Amino acid sequence: MLSFTFLRPRLLAGISFITSFTAAIPLGLRSIPQSAVLRSKSSSTKKYKIKTHKGAAARWHKTKSGLFKHGPIGxxxxxxxxxxxxxxxxxxxxxxxxxxxxxxxxxxxxxMPYA
Known part of the structure; x- marks a missing residue:
């Protein structure tokens, strides 16, 4: 019967060393590099900006009271x-x-979301 350790001794030797080494360190003192940390999709969602409709921005202007005013037509x-x-x-x-x-x-x- 062949074991996995016989087929790949270097790979398992490195893993066993790392796991035994990190097991000796208390959890509070271990430092995990940022590249090793898996991030969930919800924490890294990107907030997109909404584009202003330039046709509406040219025709409508917001007043101080919050109303939208347009210029002369026709x-x-x-x-x-x-x-x-x-x-x-x-x-x-x-x-x-x-x-x-x-x-x-x-x-x-x-x-015009930013008006």
Missing amino acids: VNHGNSNWSNRILARTGRGGYALGKGEGNHIGRIKKL
Whole structure:
């Protein structure tokens, strides 16, 4: 009958020496190198940054009160026959709608997380 020690004497001799050596040292005094420590996936999960939607960032600006404001709409081109009253009304900026009116604020917060 062949034993494993006969086939690989150097390998087992090194292991038995290490285990007998570390067994003599108390647990509190042993130092384990960082490369030998196995890390679980939960402790090394990476926190990713969310990218800002640049189209939303160009159109919406956050005010001090927390509302989102947009610039004038509908007055860039194609309005040569419009009356001054209509141009004045559409040429104003506005604010994003709240929860009961379409919840634009929730959508903008998702598009611009750092605003």
